[in-house]
Amino acid sequence: MAQQQPDRDERARLGLRPDCGSCLGLCCVALPFAASADFAFDKRAGEPCPNLRADFRCSIHRDLRQRGFSGCAVFDCFGAGQKVSRVTFADQDWRADPRTAGRMFDALAVMRQLHELLWYLTDALTRQPARELHGPLRRALDDTERLTRSGPEDLLALDVPAHREAADALLLRTSELVRAGYPRRDLRRADLVGARLKGADLRGADLRGAYLIGADLRGADLRAADLIGADVRDADLRGADLSGSLFATQSQLEAARGDVVTRLPPALSRPARWSAGSEPGLGRRAVRPSGRRSADRPTR
Numbered sequence: 543m544a545q546q547q548p549d550r551d552e553r554a555r556l557g558l559r560p561d562c563g564s565c566l567g568l569c570c571v572a573l574p575f576a577a578s579a580d581f582a583f584d585k586r587a588g589e590p591c592p593n594l595r596a597d598f599r600c601s602i603h604r605d606l607r608q609r610g611f612s613g614c615a616v617f618d619c620f621g622a623g624q625k626v627s628r629v630t631f632a633d634q635d636w637r638a639d640p641r642t643a644g645r646m647f648d649a650l651a652v653m654r655q656l657h658e659l660l661w662y663l664t665d666a667l668t669r670q671p672a673r674e675l676h677g678p679l680r681r682a683l684d685d686t687e688r689l690t691r692s693g694p695e696d697l698l699a700l701d702v703p704a705h706r707e708a709a710d711a712l713l714l715r716t717s718e719l720v721r722a723g724y725p726r727r728d729l730r731r732a733d734l735v736g737a738r739l740k741g742a743d744l745r746g747a748d749l750r751g752a753y754l755i756g757a758d759l760r761g762a763d764l765r766a767a768d769l770i771g772a773d774v775r776d777a778d779l780r781g782a783d784l785s786g787s788l789f790a791t792q793s794q795l796e797a798a799r800g801d802v803v804t805r806l807p808p809a810l811s812r813p814a815r816w817s818a819g820s821e822p823g824l825g826r827r828a829v830r831p832s833g834r835r836s837a838d839r840p841t842r
């Protein structure tokens with residue numbers, strides 16, 4: 543019998559997965575990036591990337607990592623790009639009018655935060671230890687989804703931190719309830735860059751916002767660990783168990799190393815390059831922060 547994946551189904555319904563073919567290339571224009579290990583050159587916010595074609599497709603899409611754009615390869619708009627392009631601005635072309643372009647780029651930033659919140663709320667709604675919260679979680683999800691359908695002016699006027707505050711409290715409480723059955727491991731925002739955690743028992747660990755860049759997590763047990771906002775760039779997850787981990791994102795997986803043995807939360811997909819074996823050099827290259835990547839970390 544096929545495994546039930548209610549959060550995957552809900553995320554599909556809400557359009558939380560990027561569909562670049564339905565987007566007007568917004569992230570390739572709106573966001574800045576700095577020359578680093580993640581990007582081959584500098585680009586200002588609002589400046590179209592030279593690799594963006596006239597049909598809004600990326601001319602180097604198949605070779606992003608090899609061409610020095612791994613930051614693009616791991617970026618996840620949570621479906622905000624196509625929502626702003628197709629729904630909020632009803633297919634208006636940002637190239638036709640600089641003022642419209644600016645509003646679309648500003649709306650992208652708001653929409654991405656709302657879609658990211660929807661991503662976490664769909665996860666929380668699958669957690670049976672937090673079923674007492676499912677009512678308010680569902681209301682938070684419905685309210686947030688309604689906001690994503692606002693017109694441009696309402697969207698741009700939205701106080702996102704104020705909207706997120708109550709929802710973030712629900713997500714935090716969900717995490718506490720799910721992790722309650724495990725030994726307390728408070729590693730929130732811990733500096734674990736390059737840490738040797740091979741085979742570690744991290745079940746139920748609070749790793750919210752932890753810095754796990756380049757950490758050796760081979761064979762680690764991360765079941766029920768809260769990974770919201772954890773920076774796992776180049777972390778080695780080969781053979782690790784992330785099944786049941788909380789609030790993991792596809793972007794986190796794309797930024798890490800893994801293999802065919804790594805166990806994933808059911809709603810996430812195994813990055814294609816994991817199946818092909820580890821990439822030469824990945825995990826050893828210098829890791830430098832960039833504007834785009836830092837945008838991947840939630841506010842709390």
Ligand code: SF4
Binds near residue numbers: 591593599600601614
């Ligand atoms: S390199 Fe990155 S920013 Fe430039 S067009 Fe391709 S995906 Fe977009």
